[in-house]
């Protein structure tokens with residue numbers, strides 16, 4: 001991989017100039033999208049904005065891919081391979097508390113309720129950046145050896161209504177067919193890095209996320225005489241503690257991080273009744289697909305065996321969420337150097353594994369993928385203390401956006417230069 005000719009310095013300068021020229025436009029798009037946020041699978045206005053922009057640039061556009069998704073196809077002047085770039089479009093049911101003139105006041109319907117809506121995860125920035133990349137690349141067609149596929153993806157955050165994630169929906173609608181890319185790149189803005197810094201790592205970058213539910217069947221009785229029934233509350237307490245020994249005592253702590261959280265416990269109605277049943281919910285996060293499978297096996301065994309020892313019955317159900325966001329190692333070793341050429345090596349950092357999850361992972365299961373973080377915390381704030389993504393106070397230092405435009409634009413052209 002290292003024998004491939006690096007992209008020319010001149011190209012990175014041209015991209016940098018082009019990104020600077022449209023910086024104000026990218027910021028204006030971001031503010032417009034920020035002020036008009038849309039929840040998962042409701043991204044009609046955002047999708048129309050992206051589609052209209054791509055069409056104006058002479059890019060072939062398909063809408064309604066994966067319900068509200070948009071796909072653009074930009075053909076370069078030279079023949080070559082295909083690379084995909086992805087931005088997610090959805091906002092969150094969060095009430096904005098950031099004091100900016102373009103703060104969101106939007107409300108929408110969410111699972112039967114009226115909720116405030118905010119781009120608290122920064123997907124407004126992702127859409128604006130990718131629209132900027134489309135404009136930069138449309139102006140550099142003579143440098144493009146092949147085709148760039150733009151994916152404006154809905155529902156990254158999860159719609160909680162039984163529909164698949166946006167990435168899965170787009171795949172179901174054939175987003176990776178005709179033409180099929182050989183790599184996919186994407187970025188996520190983060191409060192955890194300073195403005196304009198880029199952070200990534202090969203292998204597991206973000207976690208797999210599965211939800212779990214444990215139902216414990218005991219036998220209801222009077223709170224004064226537990227021996228007359230089977231207590232699901234004490235059984236649950238033992239299960240909760242034992243589950244914690246899976247990551248801490250049973251898995252090799254030096255290999256890869258994992259987290260098992262029980263986050264809800266519901267059972268019982270009054271102080272003097274031992275309830276019949278109890279329900280717990282939680283989440284499992286891992287950075288390795290083998291560990292992911294292993295942890296589930298151990299969990300089930302632990303819960304069932306402990307319940308049995310108490311005369312109760314545990315039923316464990318796991319709802320599969322997104323897989324590990326896995327950065328293809330050869331692609332990422334190459335891509336990290338390419339990013340260094342595109343935006344300057346001093347901007348590139350190695351990321352720690354992050355326990356949050358991303359449905360980009362589903363795209364990266366189909367073709368080799370590389371995902372990276374773009375820092376957006378203003379220079380006068382500490383990234384360790386800045387309000388995190390999903391906070392009502394999450395905010396973006398907008399000068400960082402141009403580095404996202406430069407990074408993805410350069411990666412796309414550089415990648416196509418290296419593929420026959």
Ligand SMILES: [Zn+2]
Pocket residue numbers: 121157389390
């Ligand atoms: Zn998010």
Ligand SMILES: [Zn+2]
Pocket residue numbers: 121122123156188
């Ligand atoms: Zn996000």
